[in-house]
Amino acid sequence: MKTLVIIPAFNEAANIENLTKELISFGYDYLIINDGSTDETAEILRKNSYSFLDLKENVGIAGVTKVGFRYAYENGFDGAIVIDGDGQHPPGYIHALLNEVAAGSDYVVGSRFVTEKKPLTPRMLGSRLLCLLIRLKTGVKVTDPTSGMRAMGKRVLADFAENMNFIAEPDALCYVLRKGYKVREIQVEMKEREGGVSYFANPFKSVRYMVNVILSILFVQW
Amino acid sequence: MNRTLQIFLFAFSLLSLIMILRSVYRNRMNIHYAMIWIIFGIVLIVISIFPRLISYLSRILGIYAPANTIFLVTIFFLYALSFYAYLRISKLNDQIQSLNYEIALLKKKFEENSKEQE
Numbered sequence: 001m002k003t004l005v006i007i008p009a010f011n012e013a014a015n016i017e018n019l020t021k022e023l024i025s026f027g028y029d030y031l032i033i034n035d036g037s038t039d040e041t042a043e044i045l046r047k048n049s050y051s052f053l054d055l056k057e058n059v060g061i062a063g064v065t066k067v068g069f070r071y072a073y074e075n076g077f078d079g080a081i082v083i084d085g086d087g088q089h090p091p092g093y094i095h096a097l098l099n100e101v102a103a104g105s106d107y108v109v110g111s112r113f114v115t116e117k118k119p120l121t122p123r124m125l126g127s128r129l130l131c132l133l134i135r136l137k138t139g140v141k142v143t144d145p146t147s148g149m150r151a152m153g154k155r156v157l158a159d160f161a162e163n164m165n166f167i168a169e170p171d172a173l174c175y176v177l178r179k180g181y182k183v184r185e186i187q188v189e190m191k192e193r194e195g196g197v198s199y200f201a202n203p204f205k206s207v208r209y210m211v212n213v214i215l216s217i218l219f220v221q222w
Numbered sequence: 223m224n225r226t227l228q229i230f231l232f233a234f235s236l237l238s239l240i241m242i243l244r245s246v247y248r249n250r251m252n253i254h255y256a257m258i259w260i261i262f263g264i265v266l267i268v269i270s271i272f273p274r275l276i277s278y279l280s281r282i283l284g285i286y287a288p289a290n291t292i293f294l295v296t297i298f299f300l301y302a303l304s305f306y307a308y309l310r311i312s313k314l315n316d317q318i319q320s321l322n323y324e325i326a327l328l329k330k331k332f333e334e335n336s337k338e339q340e
Contacts, residue, residue, distance in 0.1 A: 049337065055323070056326070063319050067323045
């Protein structure tokens with residue numbers, strides 16, 4: 001099975017080199033997508049002759065992953081996996097997710113909480129709320145709806161490459177469940193980001209994210 | 223309608239129509255998008271000259287104050303227009319994203335080719 005590792009990168013100059021070296025050492029086909037970074041991300045990618053797409057205009061995480069899916073689909077890949085460019089998804093787990101896809105799952109989420117307990121932080125409270133909503137809507141119990149580490153087979157890849165209209169990961173998960181795709185979760189460990197700034201450091205953006213995702217789950221993702 | 227209010231409304235309508243037309247002449251607004259605004263400007267002027275039209279419409283709709291009819295019609299118009307604008311923005315967004323992707327793809331191929339030739 002030919003699979004592509006998709007790595008969205010926005011201002012990840014501090015992390016991207018280590019991550020890519022590790023990916024190459026595993027021997028994966030990969031594609032880094034630079035989302036109009038304002039730091040030296042593009043120069044680093046070019047200098048090292050990595051496989052990458054350099055987007056001129058910033059399109060945001062949802063747009064970048066869509067570009068990745070489209071590239072994978074148009075270049076005849078049978079599956080794809082998304083891992084963050086900030087190094088929080090250790091490449092050691094890619095194998096486990098892709099195996100699950102090869103075994104017949106359509107959509108595999110790398111979850112931090114399949115066997116581990118979810119801590120009681122404010123952010124995880126949000127995660128619990130999303131789990132509850134997805135469960136009410138689809139009847140399926142998920143453990144880590146915000147996880148950005150996701151692998152998918154050809155059917156979902158084709159679907160996403162064509163018509164993708166999501167706010168973020170949780171409503172995408174809701175969509176694939178509603179569509180009746182075979183979804184699995186695999187336990188993974190995630191690291192704290194090695195450098196740069198997280199999107200959710202800004203409380204206003206966190207609230208907007210939650211509101212938008214909840215509206216999308218409730219009203220859009222049938 | 224009060225005479226002063228009528229003059230005020232007329233002046234305002236004329237001014238807004240001039241503003242719209244000037245934007246079109248100076249190529250600041252695409253002519254396809256300007257049409258609806260020109261029509262709106264003309265309608266405003268007509269209403270300010272013949273306020274009886276609004277009284278007549280109010281009677282048909284059963285609205286007591288003609289001012290409320292103006293509010294209702296204007297809000298409806300702006301609502302529809304901004305909805306249409308959102309549709310357009312979404313489409314433009316998709317188009318930009320698509321072009322963005324195509325350009326990045328071409329750049330990738332170009333860089334790979336020039337490396338092979340070295």
